[in-house]
Amino acid sequence: MKASVRPHAFSIMGVAGALVIWQVLAEAKVAGNALPPATTVFATLTTILGTGTFWSSLGVTIGIALLALALSAATGVAIGLLVGSFESVKYATLAVLEFLKPVPPIVILPLAVLVLGPTAEMSLFLVVFGCLLPIVMQTVDGVQGTDPVARDTARSYGMGEGEILARVVLPSAMPYIGTAMRVAAPAALVVTVVAGLLGGGPGLGQNIYQAQAAGDYAGLYGLVIVLGVLGLLFQGATRLAERRVLHWHESYREAVPR
Amino acid sequence: GGGSGPAAVPAADGTTTLKVGTIGIGSDAGIRLAADKGYFKEQGLNVEISVIANPPAGIAAAQSGQIDLTYTPSIPLLNALSQNVPLKIVAAADGYKDGAGTSSDLNRVDDTGLLVRKDSSITRPKDLEGKNVSVPARKAQLEVTVSKLVKDDGGDPAKVNWMVLDPSSALQSLNSGRVDAASLVAPFTSKAVSEGNHLLASPGVEFFEQGAIGLWVSGANTAKSKEKALAGFKAAIYKANAYANGHIDEAQQLSAEITKTPLDVVKSGAVNYWPDEVRVEDIERANNNLADLGFLNAPVKLPADIVFGK
Amino acid sequence: MSNRAAPTLPTRNRKSTMAQQPETRVSASTPRLDVAHLAKTYGSGGNARTVIEDLTFTVDAGEVVCIVGPSGVGKTTLLKCLAGLQPATSGRAAIDGRTISGPPPEMALVFQDYNRSLMPWLTVRKNLVLPLRHLKLSAAELKERCEGALAAVGLSHADNQYPWQLSGGMQQRVAIARALAYRPEILIMDEPFASVDAQTRFDLEDLCLKIRRDFNMTILVVTHDIDEAVYLADRVVVLGSRPARVLKVVDVDLPAPRDQITTRSLPEFARQRTEVLSLIKRPA
Amino acid sequence: MSNRAAPTLPTRNRKSTMAQQPETRVSASTPRLDVAHLAKTYGSGGNARTVIEDLTFTVDAGEVVCIVGPSGVGKTTLLKCLAGLQPATSGRAAIDGRTISGPPPEMALVFQDYNRSLMPWLTVRKNLVLPLRHLKLSAAELKERCEGALAAVGLSHADNQYPWQLSGGMQQRVAIARALAYRPEILIMDEPFASVDAQTRFDLEDLCLKIRRDFNMTILVVTHDIDEAVYLADRVVVLGSRPARVLKVVDVDLPAPRDQITTRSLPEFARQRTEVLSLIKRPA
Amino acid sequence: MRNITMRNWVIGVAAPVLLLVAWWFLSADSTDPFFPPLQTILVRFQELWLFEHFQSDVLLSLGNLFFGFVIAAGAGIVLGFITALVAPVRWMLDLLIHFLRGIPPVALVPIFISLIGFGTQMRVTSIALAALFPTMIATVDGIRSVSNDLMDVSRVYRLTRKERVLKVLLPAATPQIFSGLQVSLQVAFIVMIASEMLGSSQGIGAMTLLAQQSFMTADMWAGILLLGVIGFLVNILFSLLRRKVLSWYIGSRRLARAS
Numbered sequence A: 001m002k003a004s005v006r007p008h009a010f011s012i013m014g015v016a017g018a019l020v021i022w023q024v025l026a027e028a029k030v031a032g033n034a035l036p037p038a039t040t041v042f043a044t045l046t047t048i049l050g051t052g053t054f055w056s057s058l059g060v061t062i063g064i065a066l067l068a069l070a071l072s073a074a075t076g077v078a079i080g081l082l083v084g085s086f087e088s089v090k091y092a093t094l095a096v097l098e099f100l101k102p103v104p105p106i107v108i109l110p111l112a113v114l115v116l117g118p119t120a121e122m123s124l125f126l127v128v129f130g131c132l133l134p135i136v137m138q139t140v141d142g143v144q145g146t147d148p149v150a151r152d153t154a155r156s157y158g159m160g161e162g163e164i165l166a167r168v169v170l171p172s173a174m175p176y177i178g179t180a181m182r183v184a185a186p187a188a189l190v191v192t193v194v195a196g197l198l199g200g201g202p203g204l205g206q207n208i209y210q211a212q213a214a215g216d217y218a219g220l221y222g223l224v225i226v227l228g229v230l231g232l233l234f235q236g237a238t239r240l241a242e243r244r245v246l247h248w249h250e251s252y253r254e255a256v257p258r
Numbered sequence B: 001g002g003g004s005g006p007a008a009v010p011a012a013d014g015t016t017t018l019k020v021g022t023i024g025i026g027s028d029a030g031i032r033l034a035a036d037k038g039y040f041k042e043q044g045l046n047v048e049i050s051v052i053a054n055p056p057a058g059i060a061a062a063q064s065g066q067i068d069l070t071y072t073p074s075i076p077l078l079n080a081l082s083q084n085v086p087l088k089i090v091a092a093a094d095g096y097k098d099g100a101g102t103s104s105d106l107n108r109v110d111d112t113g114l115l116v117r118k119d120s121s122i123t124r125p126k127d128l129e130g131k132n133v134s135v136p137a138r139k140a141q142l143e144v145t146v147s148k149l150v151k152d153d154g155g156d157p158a159k160v161n162w163m164v165l166d167p168s169s170a171l172q173s174l175n176s177g178r179v180d181a182a183s184l185v186a187p188f189t190s191k192a193v194s195e196g197n198h199l200l201a202s203p204g205v206e207f208f209e210q211g212a213i214g215l216w217v218s219g220a221n222t223a224k225s226k227e228k229a230l231a232g233f234k235a236a237i238y239k240a241n242a243y244a245n246g247h248i249d250e251a252q253q254l255s256a257e258i259t260k261t262p263l264d265v266v267k268s269g270a271v272n273y274w275p276d277e278v279r280v281e282d283i284e285r286a287n288n289n290l291a292d293l294g295f296l297n298a299p300v301k302l303p304a305d306i307v308f309g310k
Numbered sequence C, D: 001m002s003n004r005a006a007p008t009l010p011t012r013n014r015k016s017t018m019a020q021q022p023e024t025r026v027s028a029s030t031p032r033l034d035v036a037h038l039a040k041t042y043g044s045g046g047n048a049r050t051v052i053e054d055l056t057f058t059v060d061a062g063e064v065v066c067i068v069g070p071s072g073v074g075k076t077t078l079l080k081c082l083a084g085l086q087p088a089t090s091g092r093a094a095i096d097g098r099t100i101s102g103p104p105p106e107m108a109l110v111f112q113d114y115n116r117s118l119m120p121w122l123t124v125r126k127n128l129v130l131p132l133r134h135l136k137l138s139a140a141e142l143k144e145r146c147e148g149a150l151a152a153v154g155l156s157h158a159d160n161q162y163p164w165q166l167s168g169g170m171q172q173r174v175a176i177a178r179a180l181a182y183r184p185e186i187l188i189m190d191e192p193f194a195s196v197d198a199q200t201r202f203d204l205e206d207l208c209l210k211i212r213r214d215f216n217m218t219i220l221v222v223t224h225d226i227d228e229a230v231y232l233a234d235r236v237v238v239l240g241s242r243p244a245r246v247l248k249v250v251d252v253d254l255p256a257p258r259d260q261i262t263t264r265s266l267p268e269f270a271r272q273r274t275e276v277l278s279l280i281k282r283p284a
Numbered sequence E: 001m002r003n004i005t006m007r008n009w010v011i012g013v014a015a016p017v018l019l020l021v022a023w024w025f026l027s028a029d030s031t032d033p034f035f036p037p038l039q040t041i042l043v044r045f046q047e048l049w050l051f052e053h054f055q056s057d058v059l060l061s062l063g064n065l066f067f068g069f070v071i072a073a074g075a076g077i078v079l080g081f082i083t084a085l086v087a088p089v090r091w092m093l094d095l096l097i098h099f100l101r102g103i104p105p106v107a108l109v110p111i112f113i114s115l116i117g118f119g120t121q122m123r124v125t126s127i128a129l130a131a132l133f134p135t136m137i138a139t140v141d142g143i144r145s146v147s148n149d150l151m152d153v154s155r156v157y158r159l160t161r162k163e164r165v166l167k168v169l170l171p172a173a174t175p176q177i178f179s180g181l182q183v184s185l186q187v188a189f190i191v192m193i194a195s196e197m198l199g200s201s202q203g204i205g206a207m208t209l210l211a212q213q214s215f216m217t218a219d220m221w222a223g224i225l226l227l228g229v230i231g232f233l234v235n236i237l238f239s240l241l242r243r244k245v246l247s248w249y250i251g252s253r254r255l256a257r258a259s
Ligand SMILES: Nc1ncnc2c1ncn2[C@@H]1O[C@H](COP(=O)(O)OP(=O)(O)OP(=O)(O)O)[C@@H](O)[C@H]1O
Pocket: C042, C043, C049, C051, C070, C071, C072, C073, C074, C075, C076, C077, C078, C112, D197
């Protein structure tokens, strides 16, 4: 019992230590008024949390991120299955996918802002652009990583191509898709914020931009803390979802006596 | 670009909704007054105001029909027009009184300012050559207007190191010496002065002299499809502008709220002016200045019907 | 011990081969499985690799035949050709005289990599049901088949567990149960009892003999273990050297029913074992 | 067949046990490995799991001892205790009378999962060299040891390949070669020949006997395969039921040198086999 | 077999070429202010990046990216090792790291601007700090997932602590470290662009944003194209490095898959 308490104690010590260092540095004015003390930030944060605009921004941010995530998951998996199943489709798209894969959405942000304006649609588009390709690529990997023995098993029992795709290939690709989603979920949040911060899209990103532009440093730090917590929650939620869906996969199996 | 919205169909109660983007500056008091005083309602309008990051983003949104109207100074508008973005000027949002350019106290009429530290070696615009000067955005109003100051003073604007900084970072950087001069907009001009800096020049009024600067602009498609609503908007805005000019205290109170600045800082700065018309010759003057300074290859050929309802 | 690895026209040859066989094994007048001059080359051009060059043997209905041979000789490849998963390069493999061109419905295959052939995302029962779906059976029949097969391998209690929650031997039994639930007439198993402990191995071997008895299945088993081959088989096909070819077909004449302790201590058992062993030890 | 599983004070008891032993095996007057009342419990509190309860046996210098027992009984756990990788919960394991508390320098262990015990980023030769680095050998000696060990397992040609480029049997031989290059006095191997084909298995078994002969090593082998245990061992320790305990220590009296074909067909071999088999088959 | 490989090559090359040709011709007479002709874009690309701004903007951006990433990689691996091997440090930092990782790196840029200013230091610091976490976390995960068997082998053969860290843990964790580095590289690239868009008037990101804000869409497209190409090339360089360092891992994975 004792041994399991210790990590938590250290963890709390770590957080407390960081807060104290922050407070001391801020009180010492090492960075002028650009580094507000932790106490001020948390006070400001409480006021921010009391405003309706904050909560609607938060809602918009989460809404955009989730909607875009769902869109990219649905289309990404479909495209991935297609690309992974047919050699010719794979080769036809290979060059384009490989070129676009390392291009982050921030690169096309100016174009998106120009065409779509500083709107939720623009944010949505950027997030989908950012999440779609990793999901496609991982799905393709998953389809191609399907164990040939599992495939042969299905074939030897006379299962049809469609049935194999739905009942063998897709489940085998799920761990890959899960990995992609685990990466994509926080990324969706990040891109939503970036779209607001740099492109003026609605949500917390815009609030951060405004706080910064107005020189409201306490508010700026407060919002960044909110984002950190939100990021933690997103990570936790995707991990949980992945664990539920992929409970059978090696990395999630409960310890089994062998 | 995206399609235009459906033709304005009044809601059941007869009101039409207009989506308007602003950048959240002091002169927004005009549109706020129009909303607060019910001038929009009188015109059968329901105006939804949202904040956009910067004028170019607003222009993009307006042309694509994402919003119906946006605030923009004349310079980003001219930039956009030079690239064949189809836009219409609906109404004036802010500007200078006729004859303001010859006023004795320029900093009381101009909400933009070029600031240097008290002890700075920079005493005239020409001294900016080789120095770091902050602007909120490149090739936008402040860079253009300060460039004109430098050029008129016999200097070369190309020799200035322009730094893009948002106003609060700019002010902080000015105080800490990371930039040598900062070009700012109210209320940061007054803030800067109150923190002990020196107002070197008022670039806005020296460039524009008089007339409308900030404009309410819509996409050409919107101007066609929502003609009646925009006419109503124009009427309401001008009514509010007149009211604002007549009730400066009330307007400044609103400005302080909008920009989250203490009222006394607002009051110590320039007094906004809300024009009651847009004159093409004022726009043309800015147009020609831009071309003179080399920001445009040649003056934009303004369409005859650039100003809505003229 | 007759070497039956030579027929050219399987159906005709069949009868004469049968006539030479005096033993009273469960058998039919037509060969169940017929492999004639089978050859298999992987790849083509420069990186072609001939794994099987010319393989001929037959399996009678109701017979248990074991195939032994060194690692990498092509045993798995042979089974894949028989199961219709790989096309033969030349020669032919036939069931009841029909050339095999795709997975034959009357056959089930238990793979060498049992843990890769079970779907880890399905419970044991659902693994059994998976290949039965397209047979459009009634729910009652589905249930009966699964329960019957699981009972046969002694895993009735594990039907709701996932394969990876089971030990290797249990997983192997699930793979066998899946084949049983499919009710094949011909069961092919690829090194089914490798790397399970001795006790489980004995149980599985006896299960294999029981299946043959109860369902009159035709069973073909690939194994590394010579004792196992002799214990299980009516005949042992000994493969040698690359490309694979039949060294000899050894007839095993041990009395039924066989029993792990008594059968294995028969002098006849030791003799048969030694014969196979020396075939394998001998440099090919 | 004397059951040597009962000494309480090993060193004293040792002599009396030796006195009962008439065979002329390579032996020393002190026991090399001494396991006395060893117990091992994993975890603690509610999820404690006693794997070994009370295990006692000894291994003489230069002896080959095999341990057989059902899967999961705790054979690997026992070896880990002997290798000093796991502390015993009670009782003791000793080398030459010294209690084992950490990995003893005179011992090498060949792991059950050979493919997980080789470093995949090192070539075969570098895998062999890795444990020798801190011995500060001369370059010439390093080279000699590696080449000798690789030659002994017949892998001289593969020294620049990566383990994953080799077959399972070859990987296993690399793991054995690594142990040989380390020149241990005591070699412990955990199911070293599982899932390799019969031929390779025979070769590795013979290699094991050769090592013992050439280096006078003390060898302890865990195996599933009863034939293998009887073929290799001077004595077979039969473990039974959970928690693990010694069912019997079977003395194997087969003439040296042993040979795969002749030794395995001796009636004495069959008798010893059957004895171990019946110990294992019997419900514990 | 050979025929199929041939066909795949043809398809692989033809598809993107067709796409570019289609873009060229479909956009040739475009008057849409936002979608200028491809030709115009390419002309501007050549004018802008190949000569005029190569030194002042392209090299500057790439230099920042490189230094930021190298600092992040080095610090991430070292910190990752310390965190993984010293349990109290790990417990202490665990929550903090995951919290910091949750913050979109771009959101930190305004903070860095206010703390450090807007010069090259700010950009390199922003890039380094933001790119640190993926490598660090991957290193920790990589070390903690090194198989017990390998550690047992190291103990049985009595490897020294230094050997265990450098000869066993480090190579065993490299596959995961490289996945972390790959993410770090992506983050570094994003923050490079963001720090230019928010901070200064120099660099490719700044130029592209400026082009957008002054409606010079051909310039903006040229900037997007350049950033895309850089992202692509940097990724290729990284893949080459990875292939060299992890040849054993890639080879073994390929074999495992093939079997
Ligand atoms: N798909 C394939 N493509 C190319 N070569 C293959 C393929 N599958 C197997 N081989 C090769 O064919 C040979 C025979 O392989 P196979 O798996 O049939 O041997 P095996 O007798 O089953 O061996 P084991 O006893 O180890 O299971 C091997 O050398 C192998 O490398």
